[in-house]
Amino acid sequence: ETQITVATVNNGHMIEMQKLTPAFEKAHPDIKVKWVTLEENILRQNVTQDIANKSGLYDVMTIGMYEAPIWGDRGWLTPVDVSGSYDVDDILPSIRQGLSHEGTLYAAPFYGESSMVMYRKDLVKDAGMTVSDRDSWEHIRDVAAAVHNPDEGVYGICLRGKAGWGDNMALVTTIANSFGARWFDEDWKPQLESKEWKQAVNFYVDLVTKYGPPGSSSNSFNESLALFNEGRCGMWIDATIAASFVTDPAQSKVADQVGFAQSPISATEKGANWLWSWSLAIPAATKKAEAAQTFVRWATSKEYIELVGETNGWAAVPTGTRTSTYENAKFQKAAVFAEAELKAINSADPTDSTLKPSPYVGVQFAAIPEFQAIGTTAGQMISGALSGSMSVDQALKSANVSADRQMRRAKYY
Amino acid sequence: MTLNQQRKFKTFLTGLFAWSVALVLFFPIFWMFITSFKTELQAISVPPALFFEPTLENYVEVQERSDYVKHALNSVITSFGSTILALIIAIPAAYSMAFFPGKRTKDILLWMLSTKMLPAVGVLMPIYLLSRDYGLLDTRAALVIIFTLMNLPIIVWMLFSYFKDLPKEILEAARMDGATPWDEIVKVVLPLSLGAISSTALLSIVLCWNEAFWSLNLTPSDAAPLTAMIASYSSPEGLFWAKLSAASTLACAPIVIFGWFCQKQLVQGLTFGAVK
Amino acid sequence: MKRSITRLLMAPSVILLLAWMIIPLSMTIYFSTIEFSLYNPDQNGFVGWENFEFFITDPAFMPAVANTLILLLSVLFITVVFGVMLSALIDKPFYGQGIVRVLLISPFFIMPTVNALIWKNMMMNPVYGIFAWISTSFGLEPIDWLSNHPLMSIIMMVSWQWLPFAILVFVTALQSQDTEQKEAAQMDGATGLHIFRYLTIPHLARPIAVVVMIETIFLLAVFAEILVSTNGGPGYDSTNLTYLIYNQALLQFDVGTASAGGLLAVVLANIVAFFLIRAVGKNLTV
Amino acid sequence: MSYLTITELQKHYDNYHALRGINLSITEGEFLVFVGPSGCGKSTLLRTIAGLESSTGGTIELDGRDITELASSKRDLAMVFQSYALYPHMTVADNLSFALRLAKVPDAEIKEKVRSVSASLQLDPLLDRKPKELSGGQRQRVAIGRAIVRQPKVFLFDEPLSNLDAALRVQMRLELARLHKKLGTTMIYVTHDQIEAMTLADRVVILNAGQIEQVGTPLELYRQPNSRFVAEFIGTPKMNLIPANKAALQDNNLAIDLLGNQIDFPANRLKESLSASTIVGIRPEHMTLVEQDGDIQGRIELVEHLGSEAYAHIQLGNDQTIIVKAPARSELKDGQDVSINIDVQEIILFNENDRVISVIPEEA
Amino acid sequence: MSYLTITELQKHYDNYHALRGINLSITEGEFLVFVGPSGCGKSTLLRTIAGLESSTGGTIELDGRDITELASSKRDLAMVFQSYALYPHMTVADNLSFALRLAKVPDAEIKEKVRSVSASLQLDPLLDRKPKELSGGQRQRVAIGRAIVRQPKVFLFDEPLSNLDAALRVQMRLELARLHKKLGTTMIYVTHDQIEAMTLADRVVILNAGQIEQVGTPLELYRQPNSRFVAEFIGTPKMNLIPANKAALQDNNLAIDLLGNQIDFPANRLKESLSASTIVGIRPEHMTLVEQDGDIQGRIELVEHLGSEAYAHIQLGNDQTIIVKAPARSELKDGQDVSINIDVQEIILFNENDRVISVIPEEA
Ligand SMILES: Nc1ncnc2c1ncn2[C@@H]1O[C@H](COP(=O)(O)OP(=O)(O)OP(=O)(O)O)[C@@H](O)[C@H]1O
Ligand SMILES: Nc1ncnc2c1ncn2[C@@H]1O[C@H](COP(=O)(O)OP(=O)(O)OP(=O)(O)O)[C@@H](O)[C@H]1O
Numbered sequence A: 001e002t003q004i005t006v007a008t009v010n011n012g013h014m015i016e017m018q019k020l021t022p023a024f025e026k027a028h029p030d031i032k033v034k035w036v037t038l039e040e041n042i043l044r045q046n047v048t049q050d051i052a053n054k055s056g057l058y059d060v061m062t063i064g065m066y067e068a069p070i071w072g073d074r075g076w077l078t079p080v081d082v083s084g085s086y087d088v089d090d091i092l093p094s095i096r097q098g099l100s101h102e103g104t105l106y107a108a109p110f111y112g113e114s115s116m117v118m119y120r121k122d123l124v125k126d127a128g129m130t131v132s133d134r135d136s137w138e139h140i141r142d143v144a145a146a147v148h149n150p151d152e153g154v155y156g157i158c159l160r161g162k163a164g165w166g167d168n169m170a171l172v173t174t175i176a177n178s179f180g181a182r183w184f185d186e187d188w189k190p191q192l193e194s195k196e197w198k199q200a201v202n203f204y205v206d207l208v209t210k211y212g213p214p215g216s217s218s219n220s221f222n223e224s225l226a227l228f229n230e231g232r233c234g235m236w237i238d239a240t241i242a243a244s245f246v247t248d249p250a251q252s253k254v255a256d257q258v259g260f261a262q263s264p265i266s267a268t269e270k271g272a273n274w275l276w277s278w279s280l281a282i283p284a285a286t287k288k289a290e291a292a293q294t295f296v297r298w299a300t301s302k303e304y305i306e307l308v309g310e311t312n313g314w315a316a317v318p319t320g321t322r323t324s325t326y327e328n329a330k331f332q333k334a335a336v337f338a339e340a341e342l343k344a345i346n347s348a349d350p351t352d353s354t355l356k357p358s359p360y361v362g363v364q365f366a367a368i369p370e371f372q373a374i375g376t377t378a379g380q381m382i383s384g385a386l387s388g389s390m391s392v393d394q395a396l397k398s399a400n401v402s403a404d405r406q407m408r409r410a411k412y413y
Numbered sequence B: 001m002t003l004n005q006q007r008k009f010k011t012f013l014t015g016l017f018a019w020s021v022a023l024v025l026f027f028p029i030f031w032m033f034i035t036s037f038k039t040e041l042q043a044i045s046v047p048p049a050l051f052f053e054p055t056l057e058n059y060v061e062v063q064e065r066s067d068y069v070k071h072a073l074n075s076v077i078t079s080f081g082s083t084i085l086a087l088i089i090a091i092p093a094a095y096s097m098a099f100f101p102g103k104r105t106k107d108i109l110l111w112m113l114s115t116k117m118l119p120a121v122g123v124l125m126p127i128y129l130l131s132r133d134y135g136l137l138d139t140r141a142a143l144v145i146i147f148t149l150m151n152l153p154i155i156v157w158m159l160f161s162y163f164k165d166l167p168k169e170i171l172e173a174a175r176m177d178g179a180t181p182w183d184e185i186v187k188v189v190l191p192l193s194l195g196a197i198s199s200t201a202l203l204s205i206v207l208c209w210n211e212a213f214w215s216l217n218l219t220p221s222d223a224a225p226l227t228a229m230i231a232s233y234s235s236p237e238g239l240f241w242a243k244l245s246a247a248s249t250l251a252c253a254p255i256v257i258f259g260w261f262c263q264k265q266l267v268q269g270l271t272f273g274a275v276k
Numbered sequence C: 001m002k003r004s005i006t007r008l009l010m011a012p013s014v015i016l017l018l019a020w021m022i023i024p025l026s027m028t029i030y031f032s033t034i035e036f037s038l039y040n041p042d043q044n045g046f047v048g049w050e051n052f053e054f055f056i057t058d059p060a061f062m063p064a065v066a067n068t069l070i071l072l073l074s075v076l077f078i079t080v081v082f083g084v085m086l087s088a089l090i091d092k093p094f095y096g097q098g099i100v101r102v103l104l105i106s107p108f109f110i111m112p113t114v115n116a117l118i119w120k121n122m123m124m125n126p127v128y129g130i131f132a133w134i135s136t137s138f139g140l141e142p143i144d145w146l147s148n149h150p151l152m153s154i155i156m157m158v159s160w161q162w163l164p165f166a167i168l169v170f171v172t173a174l175q176s177q178d179t180e181q182k183e184a185a186q187m188d189g190a191t192g193l194h195i196f197r198y199l200t201i202p203h204l205a206r207p208i209a210v211v212v213m214i215e216t217i218f219l220l221a222v223f224a225e226i227l228v229s230t231n232g233g234p235g236y237d238s239t240n241l242t243y244l245i246y247n248q249a250l251l252q253f254d255v256g257t258a259s260a261g262g263l264l265a266v267v268l269a270n271i272v273a274f275f276l277i278r279a280v281g282k283n284l285t286v
Numbered sequence D, E: 001m002s003y004l005t006i007t008e009l010q011k012h013y014d015n016y017h018a019l020r021g022i023n024l025s026i027t028e029g030e031f032l033v034f035v036g037p038s039g040c041g042k043s044t045l046l047r048t049i050a051g052l053e054s055s056t057g058g059t060i061e062l063d064g065r066d067i068t069e070l071a072s073s074k075r076d077l078a079m080v081f082q083s084y085a086l087y088p089h090m091t092v093a094d095n096l097s098f099a100l101r102l103a104k105v106p107d108a109e110i111k112e113k114v115r116s117v118s119a120s121l122q123l124d125p126l127l128d129r130k131p132k133e134l135s136g137g138q139r140q141r142v143a144i145g146r147a148i149v150r151q152p153k154v155f156l157f158d159e160p161l162s163n164l165d166a167a168l169r170v171q172m173r174l175e176l177a178r179l180h181k182k183l184g185t186t187m188i189y190v191t192h193d194q195i196e197a198m199t200l201a202d203r204v205v206i207l208n209a210g211q212i213e214q215v216g217t218p219l220e221l222y223r224q225p226n227s228r229f230v231a232e233f234i235g236t237p238k239m240n241l242i243p244a245n246k247a248a249l250q251d252n253n254l255a256i257d258l259l260g261n262q263i264d265f266p267a268n269r270l271k272e273s274l275s276a277s278t279i280v281g282i283r284p285e286h287m288t289l290v291e292q293d294g295d296i297q298g299r300i301e302l303v304e305h306l307g308s309e310a311y312a313h314i315q316l317g318n319d320q321t322i323i324v325k326a327p328a329r330s331e332l333k334d335g336q337d338v339s340i341n342i343d344v345q346e347i348i349l350f351n352e353n354d355r356v357i358s359v360i361p362e363e364a
């Protein structure tokens, strides 16, 4: 009997997977699964240390679209066994692309997400406005202004503001992308002081300061979710995964009033919505690769999705990974957001996400090791700009200097 | 007002004020406790829900998801184990420093305290690599060793301060009675300083129990204590405050209750040599 | 007793702590001079002072040092001042004294991460937090704690945690205060305030030194609260040295720079400790 | 004219009735000493006068004003504590001036007063020291100085000398006596050392279980105790108490059968009639050892030589041990049989209720 | 035959020479008392004998064996501390048996020994109590019992009674004397209370600044002090010392000019010739107050009445105050002029180096 240790993030879908372990163990009586469930940041530290130091604590680890290509490149990961019944072609192409390095799939997507607009149909209507499928940022701002009513505790738009490359920078990068900006030029020189960045960040800061809830600079997904579910946001632009939460009457006071739309655009459609996937990967150092493969294939299979659908209802299945999910009638019926989500994911292209050419892969990040540091610092600066402790220009300048330092040190130029 | 009445009134005012401050300071904990019985929606409602139908759903969820008993056991074993180990190492040292001080004693003591100035984050990698090489990753042993070394300076210092206040004559009497140094420690010093030892132990246990950095980095799985369990409830995607409150309540309850019961001890023993 | 026996008794502690200090420290020193990123574990050439230079020239460095000191001094100030006042208060008998004590010391037993989560989400959130609710109930604009006063928010959380510790120590110390001295002062015409000012505070000199010493050790190492609540932001407003090192070591996985930072932190800690020991050390070992 | 009047003073602690109706009037300038066994309420009485304990009944009047309900800081009394209770972190000078500074007395005046007190108590060279750098006697003097400097209406002392060693105690006792003479301020002094009580007091108050047993000048108490309690309490070595078997009146004398021997006691000194069981009290200095034919016989158990005199511990026929004062150079040997003469004039008789039934005339 | 022999014992602390060459031999069964002013080295000497301090020179021999370098636990001595140093966490019974248990004495024997000691010290009802539940005197007895139970070769006491109140001190002093009589064990006793020294000791050792000033029986020290230091140290109230202006030999008598009056002193008692400045020492009990025509004149400053006697503090012409013992009932008034008779036989003379130059004959 083999015991495998799975490190995973503490998000709802993974918790569900953990609960369904008995089904797996029943099907594979010779494998036992042990779970380590951690908060995202801590998980990332943990698995990175584990894999970089070849400690071998984990046999399966949950990683993001950021790590997969980098680690694959380092040879730290065992490619996913896509043979046989796995149906690798069913995986959404942009997701598959983001998790591959030089054509090899290094992590199997467990669920995927993009970003989109969620809005309160009732409030928008009452304000005499409309939200169409793909609006411009300027229009979104106007809607926000119309809906904004802080005296009633309703804020025009809720956006991420908490510093972090996976927090505010995910959103801000998509705004910047749509304003035509890019992180690096072809020579890997950071471009944060470019006109487009300034435009984008100014727009973002202006929007959130005027029509956002107080405390935005420390809000991330959860804080916004809480606000939205409490009925305090007219609009919310965030991960597509939120759709299943805001439409769940058990969690949301406004479940039946939510409308969905594609992320706003400005100068370009490119990179206007992000692409992310939590995926399961197998470290090269594991001695239980075979059992690990078995598990990964099970957890990211069509059958697993079906299992969740049958057990917990189709609205609760992990989405954003397989075409077949979206083709499933039961899913379409249960999930009002299905169409919007699929569209968003499909419209994101990690290899081509900026108006001007860029050398990196990734929509809302650049899949290079240095990006964490660069993104984190930039995130801190922009949250500083948002909270008013510095100007946008200052923030971008500091962020650029810092990015330049990192890139120089890493000898990109 | 008579003298008596004045005094009573003063006492009343003191009590009133003390109670208000205590309630304010305790409020966050109370609120966490209350929140653990709410639904996620109630947990974020504005204005805060004061009256609601309590639910045990969060506790059920925690029970389903995490092996609370395992984590709690790890916490107990690592914090008690390291405390006991540290006491065993510290007592002879404190005894020798307090009763047979040399010229260097003071310097040694300050040096010991200064080892606590090493920031854990800065030495994470060396310790991580050492633990990996000695097969200590994800073992309780790793935590016990680190906690022991981490708290040793403070324990030595606290015991030293306390021992120094013990009447020397009692030890001399024992010596006249034919006691060896070992007899002195075991039969006289230890029984006499039970209060100090237990409060030192309590402080050490509290510090170990709440230590999150090393436990998260070195022992995330099998040997994970309750601090690591909390990490599986904080900040997932989705609403989590009620569940986190339940998990936190479960994680903190043992040590808080333990602390309440030992409060007297703690107050008696935390003298740091301040009682002459 | 023979010198040799006393040495023998001290040996385990001294040797263990020596090992605990020297082994990681020398490894850290080694790491700080090589290029060592977890993402590129195979590249580890000698780079001299580069890591130090990189760490010090980080624009976050100076703010981090400043924040570290502000955090340290503010929390020390708050815990000592309020600790002294509250312990003097609850030292007098009143109804329910025991329960009040238990309530007051409870925060000390709460894990720092939980502490930060409670404060961030349930207390300080400007929309659905308790503070905001209180403000709006009085018709005031809620304060956006973490965005507008990030360092102060951290200071509040940390103080909340350490105030009980100070109270515990001071309450213990107050029990040993001579009642006859207080009575003598009373006969001398002193009011309660006079007694507090002229007798209680001087009596607490040593316990205050103890509290300052122990808290300093822990306060220099605060980072869980920052990580959970503000991520060091906005800007560098709540980044302290420990968090900066954490940032290098566990967000950027740059072990070399983190080690250099760690060493700098040791230096800073020792500078603080030096002044501290000068100021209060006399009180500590007498 | 009474300066300090205490009327029916009561003090109940939660579960203990510490003062059971104390009535006392003290004239201005008097030196009054409270003595009594441990726990009898001496400190409680003093502290109630000081206002450090609140009374539960009765009144205290000082200089015509009712101070029963006044806060202690307003009573204008000064107290010297057994532990001295000096402020450990202040210098001697600061200790002395503390009360004056609190009272916002002008600096120049403070300086002058401290100077004069420190001169009179010879504290000048110590003014800059902290209490822990002082010897016991010096601390004592500072504590007294701290009280004097305020020129209070009454000084209260709670066993101020009990922490000093014997020699120092004698010396400080004298200094206190001189001080009282010089200042002329009313002083109330608690002690359980009866030598202190005898030598210092104008009047001694003997307390027993929260009540006043007897008040009088030292010699009155020594010679005319009201009760066995007082008789035993006053005098070192203690008064010897020997049970008398029978007593019969013969002529003007009372024949007391003391361990088989008969002694004659002048009956005119009897205050009341005799009961069956009488106790004969006789002090060690009122007996003499004689070669033979003394009033009672015994055997020497132990002799303590003090240099200037000796105490012979003598075992009587009834196995009781009594102490007899003997001259310094008496050649007494342990185990020796002796005969003892009793100075009948000095005998005091007690009844079975331990009350006195005889009286020593004012001048014998 | 010497049982405990101390030869040239030296003790240096870091910066203080506490014992400066002590030579002493003690016979078996003797009760030896160390007295001396505070800080003279009494405790240091005792603790060095006990082995609690290491000596820095000299030797200690006990019963023929050199114990100078032996650990205190092996010296077979028992010590009773001033603070009693009872083990607070053990019952009285455990306190008593601790040493025996350490020595692995069989249980039955321990039981028997504890029983017998506790019976002889009347500790039976207390055996199950902890020290904090005992009164001072009881603690004292337990501390002694703890020493006795081991049947050591020598008992060491460091001011064992100084924490007790006066009455209890007297009682415990007697118990100690009885105990010594009963056990016959050698005892070394440190005190600064000279009444204890006088009443308990077979021989008294007077220490001064780390050196032995004089060794002798209590009466020897009282009557034939070697030096002014000893003379002043022994006796309460202190010996009065009056400077004599001139002294001239007339016949067999020495005429001493004492404040203008001449007194005659038997010259055969002189040990050495007189120097210009002589000091006349005379104890309070060797002077009497007379109506007139006394040897010297003075004025009463203060009278202390002790009941059994009185001390008159008398100011002489040279502004010096002396103390004279007076009978209990003397009608002395403060400020009264008095005349004093001196018992010339008891006078002791000192030279300018404070050494004695006269001797009181063995039996006057
Ligand atoms: N705060 C208190 N609560 C209850 N009982 C008390 C308190 N203070 C004193 N007593 C009791 O009151 C009685 C008198 O105490 P007090 O201190 O006046 O005695 P004392 O005569 O001064 O004795 P000592 O000579 O030992 O000082 C004692 O029996 C004591 O136990
Ligand atoms: N550990 C020590 N270090 C330095 N000096 C010391 C030490 N112990 C005692 N002394 C000094 O040695 C001298 C003798 O001290 P010791 O305790 O023997 O005096 P003592 O005669 O017992 O006095 P007392 O009557 O006050 O107990 C004192 O001057 C004291 O200050």
Ligand SMILES: [Mg+2]
Pocket (backbone or CB within 6 Å): D042, D043, D044
């Ligand atoms: Mg008293």
Ligand SMILES: [Mg+2]
Pocket (backbone or CB within 6 Å): E042, E043, E044
């Ligand atoms: Mg001594």
